[in-house]
Amino acid sequence: MQKDSKTPAIRVMLADDHPIVMTGFAMSLAGQGMDVVGQAKAPDEAVAMYEAHKPDVAVLDIRFGTGLTGLDAAQNILKNDPDAKIVFLSQFDQDSLIKETYRLGAHAFVTKDCDPNDLGEAVRHAHQGKLYFPPQIAERLASIAVRGDVSPQSQLDERSLEIFKLMAEGLTNTEIAERLNLSTKTISNISQSVKEKLGVHRQAYITKLAVKHGLIEP
Template sequence: MQTDETEKIRILMADDHPIVMQGFSASLEKHHISIAAQVKTAESVLPEYEKCNPQVVILDIRFGGKLTGLDVARELLSQYPDARIIFLSQFDQNSLVKECYKIGAKAFITKDCDAVDLANAIKAAAKGASYFLPEIAERLATIAIKGDKAPQTLLDAREIDIFTLMAEGLTNAEMADRLSLSPRTISHISQTIKEKLDIYRSADITKLAVRYGLVEP
């Protein structure tokens, strides 16, 4: 989708916090960027995208429901491969940032950023280019050099489920009941998880899960 330098860039903003959208909307107008539409739920993004055909979509990651911004981005890009997405989030764990770019986002911007940074990311995305804040680029480079030690990288899907429940403080019996597995299976997988992550204390497991956004603080 091409953009003319003489025309305002039209964007769709999706965030369940009106104050966030209002704050950025006022600032972005000064940067030749027009808010074509605003939605507050993940489920509203695709219908509104088809309706207003924006050049760039600004997506929050967490909406408080089953669908996340990541889910929306995957669905949007599967139907519209040329869609240009920027994630705007208060959560910036390395694994999350990496996943956003892996999905196909053009940029990841934190909500405490300067409006100029968001405007620059939008302008880059409108031209089909990726945009990296310096600190984000540095962190991604560190991951590439030192390796990604996030649970989401080291564990498979079933292990992630159990690791999350461990972090929430459930017992083996409770996890077995929740996941319809035997306590023995839970015990075996739990031990494997601890060995893979090289972490054994319950408190440290919870801290790690919070750090990587798997459970709420």
């Protein structure tokens, strides 16, 4: 969709550590009448670029090859500009990740395999201060609302969740105890409680569950 000559183009900033992906989306958004004012390759660069260009909408990838994430960048951007319009872009679509982006204040979440027009729609909605749910994401959110949140994050306290993540990474009770400076007996009791609460006992299922909810990398 081409822009109306009387309407200023929506100014968009992109942040993604995959140049080919970012270039492709930039070309698509430009073809839809938008003005891509910056392309950042890291979260800290995205924050600085946002401050420099003040785009109408920031499109942020979530996972970068650094310690920081797009969620970190969004938090910093929103801290300095509470009215910032943010669209998240990700190859992962775990329920907990989708919920977290909206909790942070994002206006849309789209996956990298989306139709480029979906990203354009997400940007247009965000620019207008509206939420945008692609059909597959809307279905996931509706499912969460119907069945309730069954993620580890919703069922475990902070300490138990920390131990669950270490369990998912394959650490033994002894190794977890050493890592957290706790007794092996304490870790054994907590890990057993975690397994019972989540209904998983085999290592493979524990790891699969952690990956599904974005707690550890695939």
